[in-house]
Amino acid sequence: MKHPLVATLLTLAALPAVAASHSSTTFLAEQDLNGDGKVSLAEFTLGRQVEFVRIDFNADGQLSEAEYLGEFEGRLMARLSKTADADKRKEELQRQMRQAKVRFGVLDADKNGSINLEEFQAAGLRMFKLHDRNADGMVDEADIKLAEDERKAGKKGFVSP
Template sequence: MTPNPRLLAALLGAALLPAMAASHSSATFISEQDLNGDGKVLLAEFKLGRQVEFARMDFDADGVLSEAEYLGEFEGRLMLRVGKIADPEKRREEQQRQMRQAKVRFGVLDADKNGSISPEEFQATGMRMFNLHDRNQDGVVDDTDMKLAEQERKDGKTSFVSP
């Protein structure tokens, strides 16, 4: 399969942006993962984005993410976010709480428990989130999926991800 030139250009641009985890909100998921700006996230687009994100996080380029690489990358993004909290005590508490959670996430992502996250492990966790957002399982996360999520919410069905 030959990648779409627009998608490749978007991926190169995405390499310059801070890494983002797959969001629990479908609207946010689309806005963060839609690399070519067409209002939807195709499975191939998402997988390519995850590959770029993994390469960006792999600081020593050894093909795996160590705990230090994973936590360090997350801490950098976290500092931008918690830096906006005015109260220094609340800022410190939030940073500590989030870093504890990141350490737990690393342990979960390291499925084979070898002390590192492989590209396959990284891709697998992203795919779980993609599949949760792709409610109609058509390989695309788009407005249709958000409408389905909204209907589920109205019907009282709760989900890990929201519209």
């Protein structure tokens, strides 16, 4: 392809949608789009933009509550399908969907009933900064080591190693 950005976007579009994990190890594994063992802010931002476009089913530049919850429910159902106990599946589905509805309200910073790309990116940036413990603009093994050291020292945080 003549344009590397187009090739990258096409590759990213084929990947499954993934939210930013609370585990730094999982975050690194899921968000490292180019496979170099680290996630730069630019790489993460590009991945979030592709994810936003993928979730925006009607392509209006806004995520409605139905789009946001529908996409999340699809990923959740795929994960829960591995749970054998039907009652546990149902209970977890209900709990997670309630939390997703609350998250939608938080992400909708201007309270207009939808999430725009700026609001979506702002939430991602907050997670990126939590994982980038050494504040070098990169999430990598050094950040995971810092998280493990903090955990061993008894410190608990919003994100884990």
